[in-house]
């Protein structure tokens with residue numbers, strides 16, 4: 001039995017629950033209130049950007065300890081042309097900008113309002129209504145207050161308020177005189193000063209929104225999220241595990257959007273340019289929960305053995321033949337890919353290649369670059385009316401079929417599976433039937449092991465003399481020496497090849513192949529799916545699938561897990577992956593019954609190797625229940641979602 005994410009610690013506060021002194025700007029909320037107020041007040045002003053920028057800079061200098069706090073506040077307010085009416089708009093804006101992890105753990109604040117103080121150098125007028133939604137009363141908000149003139153313009157701050165003065169938070173804490181342990185949480189230097197003055201037992205630097213190195217350097221602990229604080233202190237939390245503890249390793253340069261999306265969700269992300277070989281990858285797998293790869297990285301049984309926390313793999317491409325899918329299943333690792341995101345890109349490349357080969361451009365263009373003018377129609381033909389033989393009529397093959405017919409080609413196809421015949425395409429019963437008729441043969445099969453060497457001497461010999469050949473599928477599907485021989489002998493009129501049995505791991509390695517320097521051969525470095533559109537689509541599609549799996553257990557479109565999509569419902573969700581043997585579901589339910597847990601919804605799907613059960617239950621689980629579920633015989637992985 002293995003388990004990648006620890007369960008929620010015993011749901012209950014440490015005794016006694018320390019007082020939490022929480023900063024407001026950039027901690028409770030994602031932003032600085034005064035910066036936002038300036039942005040609102042200056043709407044429509046040509047100076048908006050300039051003044052907001054100046055205020056931001058002053059805020060930053062004050063927060064990092066570079067400028068005296070009172071001076072930073074005075075200068076900011078002098079720049080701020082705001083009125084009382086703007087404060088209402090600011091409150092609405094701030095309500096939508098409460099830090100994600102604070103928002104997520106609203107129930108914590110509602111449960112322990114007496115232990116939380118918002119101590120801020122910001123202003124009560126906008127803080128109070130925002131934190132009130134979390135059950136925090138006005139007498140637990142300690143903040144500055146604005147002064148106004150007769151026309152309701154903000155003129156400054158109340159100088160009598162200790163929080164407007166240097167060392168204001170220290171003075172405020174002294175006045176509060178709390179009896180018991182005190183923890184201070186914030187992003188600024190003034191939050192650290194509470195601890196420095198001995199008025200807090202710990203200072204936690206909160207970095208979910210902003211990281212100030214000078215502040216982090218003084219922290220007892222760094223908190224990428226409030227979940228992390230609750231987790232470290234064994235306090236009740238909404239998630240079962242802080243996302244910042246989930247490590248994502250991205251290889252082979254997927255579009256930067258992927259990293260952005262994972263980071264936005266709070267995950268820790270590491271990236272590696274290019275691919276890694278087996279040993280290198282094994283050395284990187286410790287602690288990795290999510291692995292992102294493209295077509296090059298081989299995820300073998302040895303790699304999986306080295307993966308002690310892996311729960312999901314994202315193939316940022318279509319093909320998944322590079323992954324030991326069954327091995328993943330048996331380890332409870334769900335695999336997702338992007339089945340359609342680069343389909344169109346491959347189709348467009350194939351069509352372009354067909355035309356280029358038919359006009360012998362691979363020969364003509366280099367000659368022109370060398371200064372040779374070779375104007376002749378020898379060996380050049382139109383593609384209109386020619387027979388295109390598509391081997392593998394899946395997503396790419398069938399899309400190419402439509403596009404090829406649109407430019408006047410006749411399409412023949414061969415597939416091992418029964419496929420919907422599109423347009424006027426003609427199905428061939430055997431591969432040979434297709435090879436004997438086609439003027440151009442294009443491969444779009446997947447990389448399953450049985451397809452290794454699908455095309456060799458015999459298949460090329462079957463093709464019509466002078467015909468063209470394209471491989472944009474997978475390198476091992478074609479015996480390269482046989483293809484090279486058919487081209488050298490002139491039996492084939494040309495070829496376009498994008499994929500190779502041995503491809504360089506990075507752009508720094510040299511490409512070696514027998515196909516180099518052959519006539520009328522277009523060679524491309526596995527770029528069938530390498531377009532801006534495809535890469536962007538993939539980088540959005542795959543992280544979304546993986547995050548849905550991590551967050552909700554949804555396995556829709558997983559390539560190796562039974563597909564289950566569940567409704568979101570207010571419940572506690574338990575995820576159980578087990579070897580597919582009889583009786584596991586009954587055992588799970590016996591454990592739930594023995595702990596008097598009511599099942600709100602339960603979904604089971606199995607495949608040849610595993611069973612996947614999602615159970616929604618109606619009450620907070622006890623540690624003993626989790627332990628008992630984990631001990632159910634044949635469990636591969638057990639996970640508490642929330």
Ligand SMILES: NC(=O)c1ccc[n+]([C@@H]2O[C@H](COP(=O)([O-])OP(=O)(O)OC[C@H]3O[C@@H](n4cnc5c(N)ncnc54)[C@H](O)[C@@H]3O)[C@@H](O)[C@H]2O)c1
Nearest residue numbers: 318319392393394395396415416417445446472473528529
């Ligand atoms: N060059 C690139 O950059 C690039 C980009 C995307 C995809 N690809 C490759 O293209 C492949 C196909 O992509 P897709 O989205 O169309 O996949 P798909 O799964 O939709 O289609 C593959 C089709 O091939 C058929 N097939 C498998 N083996 C066969 C065989 N021996 N003979 C005849 N038919 C066979 C399958 O039944 C299926 O219909 C991918 O698996 C990937 O390897 C390459």
Ligand SMILES: O=C(O)[C@H](O)COP(=O)(O)O
Nearest residue numbers: 294295316317318319529
């Ligand atoms: O399977 C695929 O989608 C293609 O082979 C593209 O792979 P790549 O992302 O490694 O370019």
